[in-house]
Amino acid sequence: MMTTLLQRSSNLARISTSSLESSLCPHSFSLPRFGPRPSRLATSRRRPYATIKPGDLKDPKDPKDAEANINRKPVAGDEEKKGKAAPGFERLYDNAGPMSPQTTRNHEPLQSSKHSEQDPQSKAAPGLVNLYDKTGPMSPQTSDDPDSPQMSKLNKEEQEAVDRLMETLKKGLPASQSKLLEEAFHDMKRTGIPMEIRDVMNKLKDRPLDLATAAQLIRLTNKVGRQYAEKKMSEEDQNSSTSQKEESKSSISGDQGKKKKSGESSNFKEFTANMDTGTFLVTALVGYLLYRTVIPGENSKEITWQEFKTTFFDKGLVDKLTVLNRNRVRVDLHREATGRMYPESPAQHGNFRYYFSIGSVEAFERKLETAQNELDIPSSERIPVSYVDEVPWLSGLFSFAPTVLFIGGLYWLSRRAGGGGASGQSGIFGIGKSRAKKFNHETDINIRFKDVAGMDEAKAEIMEFVSFLKEPGQYQRLGAKIPRGALLSGPPGTGKTLLAKATAGESQVPFFSISGSEFVEIFVGVGASRVRDLFQNARKHAPCIIFIDEIDAVGKARGKGGFSGGNDEREGTLNQILTEMDGFNTSEQVIVLAGTNRPDVLDKALLRPGRFDRQISIDKPTMEGRKQIFRVHLGKIVTSENLDHLTGRLAALTPGFSGADIANCVNEAALIAARTSADKVAMTHFEQAIERVIGGLEKKSLVLNPEEKRTVAYHEAGHAICGWFFKYADPLLKVSIIPRGQGALGYAQLPPPRRRLPHER
Ligand SMILES: Nc1ncnc2c1ncn2[C@@H]1O[C@H](COP(=O)(O)OP(=O)(O)OP(=O)(O)O)[C@@H](O)[C@H]1O
Incomplete structure (x- = not known):
């Protein structure tokens, strides 16, 4: 017993x-x-390839890639990418351009003065010579530098407004950005704002902000942003050249010199003059807020016809009337006269307007006519009336806001719901798209047959696919049909996926990997559509390999347990796989590999010749197989043990272990060694690891x-x-x-x- x-x-x-x-x-x-x-043995197996996102061409964790990036030498094109002005703007930001930072008062007086003397276009028209010079009445408050006519300094009131704005903005911005903003504002206060902005602001004193002016303002503030970046760059350049000079003087060792250089280049990058969307929006926002702060919003007051008539019309203060949208009238007054008559009235300010409503244009015209007749105003002096249909831009914008928000919300939700598809389309619209991860054979798949230990027969069998993908002509010449696919079956963790990846790695073709369960979705028809998309994609990238892991999730025998009716979603998906595999013609170099732990439950139609022709069974490794697998995994571990002896002993200690268990065991041993701060992984660590894998955690x-x-x-x-x-x-x-x-x-x-x-x- x-x-x-x-x-x-x-x-x-x-x-x-x-x-x-x-x-x-x-x-x-x-x-x-x-x-x-057995369940314990199979636990905690890791599948690192599945963590790579579909869009990533490279595994971000791959130390080789990281190293390659670090060691990458700068190439000629790299320099060009930095700080290059957009086409047509080259002159604008060079040192001779009107927006050039050197035209400000902090820099040497340069071409601008000469330029204004020599350039005939810059001379004022006869009779207006005095009007725009520094002493003229229209002359703006310019910066201290007499040779800096492009900039206009902010007056005290404006500076205070800028300070207030900065305080408000700082509350909502992260520290790094608010520091940048602070510097920018400080600079603005010091050097002033470009004359063009000043012009726009002056214009806005008399009329409300329209869409075109708002766009112009945004463009101008954008320019200021660029100018600031350019200026910083040139300052950085100057600093670096000074420090280089100092460096050469003090003849510091070459090594240090190199370090300094690399530091400079990284600084330079920070101030590239390229305007990204974020910067654009920030400048636009700042520009608008600045405008709203410096120039208070258009003030208005509703009055009645009677008030209009008695207060302004009868006293001859009305300059012009504008009928807006046929239901409202804007009153423009003679400001000076109004100011004299009503010194306290806000109507004397540039942007203040009175409005009154009218029932209809005809009634208004009649009333105006009668009122003017009563005052005996001659027809030549009658008040001009204009008619405008306008949509206030802000209210127009707000009327669109719900729609924009709704569409934006839908788009955002659909992106979240969809995750990301292999073919680039995601969201609701990409639900029928295949979720297969495409591995680039040049960058992602560095697994070869040598990394797959043991299973020599399986490797020999699958080798035929590799040679077909590499030299299809050899087979086609003799009229041979190449098997469409192979089914890799065996217990979990025996290396089915690894073998499929190694096949792709050896044949140097793209590799599409998907799990059977990823075809399954609650929506009817989605699975079939994903299969179609996967095969379509694969054909585009032929020659290539498709690997469907756990194919039993969709490939169970039809009409057996799991399928609940004739029109089951999974059945539809399976039918689509069957159809697609039939649909290849012999010249299409797309190989389908599938992995399963349950070949017995698969539908017979999947296994017939012409679909998964080959069935490759991968069993748990033998003693010799375990030795080889240990050898592969021990290659990554620091140990001073004799490898022959170690692998032999470990293989003897681990009967029934799968490849994944062995990989786990070696990793556990390394972890135990690291925990005890050992220099190398020793035999005792391996023994503890095996014990842990077999028996579980020590209590x-x-x-x-x-x-x-x-x-x-x-x-x-x-x-x-x-x-x-x-x-x-x-x-x-x-x-x-x-x-x-x-x-x-x-x-x-x-x-x-x-x-x-x-x-x-
Ligand atoms: N023959 C082998 N040689 C080297 N490593 C192996 C081998 N077999 C398995 N492994 C290790 O086990 C890990 C898991 O193997 P893999 O994912 O290929 O198993 P699987 O058979 O596809 O499992 P499942 O059926 O659960 O999908 C591999 O990443 C590898 O580290």
Whole structure:
């Protein structure tokens, strides 16, 4: 009886809490439970390739890429990308241009003065000579520099407004940006604003802001932003050249010089003059707010016809009337006369207007006519009336706002819902698009057959696909049809995905990877549409490999459990896969590989020749296979052990381990070594790792009392003695009374030395 138990294919005899309890009880007898829990062995396998996002051509975590970026030498084109002005703007920002920073008062007086003397166009028209010079009445408050006619300094009131605006903006901006903004405002206060902006602002004193002027204002503030960036750049340049000179003078060692240079180049990058959308919006916003702060919004007051008539019309103060949208009249007054008559009235300010409503244009015209007749105003002096249909731009904008918000919200939601599709379309509109991840064979797939240890037969079988993809002519010449696909089946973690990736890596073709479950969606028809899209995409990139992992999610036999009716969504998806695989013609170099742990549940139609012609079964590795897999994974680990001895021993200790378990075990050993601050990973670390993978986490908190310990020890010793002495028992490898995992208080490990034939069992 004991012999039979010990000869079971599993190799672990362990004592659990329940069996201990029962063994402590004198009247009951229980058998220990055998065998490791397969589920535990399969846990915590990692699949790093699945973490790469579809859009990423390179794995961001790949240290090689990072290194390549760091070591990348600057190329000639790099320089050009920095700070180059847009076509047509080259002169605007060079040192001779009107927007050039050197025209401000902080820089040397240069061409501008000469320029104004020499340039005939810059001379004022005869008779107006005095009007715009510094002493003239229309002369703006210019900067201190007499040679800087392009800039206009802000007056005290405006400067205060700018300060107030800055304080408000600073509250809503992150520290780094508010610092930049502060610098920009400080600069603006120091050097003033461009004359063009001043002109616009002056114009706006007399009329309201319209859309064209707002656009002009935005463009101008944009310019200021660029100018500021240019100026910073030139300042940086000057600083760097000065420091270089100083450096050469003090003849610092070459090494230091290099460091300094690299620092400069990074500084330079910060102030590129390219205007991105964010900067554009910020300048636009700042420009608008500045405008609103410096020039208070258009003030207006509603009055009645009677008030209009008695207060302004009868006193001859009305200059002009404008009928707006046929229902409202804007009153323009003679400002000076109004100011004299009503010194307290706001009507004397430039942007103040009175309005009154009218029932109809005809009635208004009649009333005006009568009023003018009453005053005996001659027809030549009658008040001019104009008619305007206008949409106030701000209210127009606001009327669109809900629509814009709605469309924007929909777009945003759809992007979130869709995640990202391989073909670039995402969101609701991309729901039927394939979710396959495309791996670029040049950058992403660096797995080769040498990285796949063991499974020589599987490799030989799949090699044929590689040679077909590399040299299709050789097969086509003889009229041979190439198999459409191969089904890789086997227990979890045996390297099916790895083999498929290695096939793509060897044949140097693109690799589309998708899981069967990714075809499944709640919407009917989506799965089929994704299959169509995947195959369409693959054909575009032919020659290529498609890998469908866990194909049983969609490829279960039709009409069996899992399908609930004739028109099931999954059935539709499977039908589409069948159709697509039939649809290839022999010259199309698209190979479909699929992986599954359950080949038995697959639909027979999938497995017929012409679809998955080849079925490659990948089993758990043998002793030799485990050795090779250990060798592959130990290559990444720092250890001073003899590799032949180590791999042999580890392979002997790990019967029943899959490739993924082995990879996990090696990684665990490295983690344990790192935890103990060891220099290298030693044999003891590997042993602990194997024990951990087999038995689970050591339960340090579970302290057995001496009585319990003795019972567990007797129990395990029983296994050990039987394993040791019985003729047909498997050899004893290890006995432990350290509690581990779920309720195991100890175990005896008796690995079978070889595979047993069924009649021996
Ligand atoms: N033969 C092998 N040689 C080297 N490493 C292997 C091998 N088999 C498996 N591995 C390791 O196991 C990991 C997981 O393997 P893989 O994802 O290919 O298993 P799988 O069979 O596709 O599993 P599943 O059926 O669960 O999808 C691999 O990333 C690799 O590190």
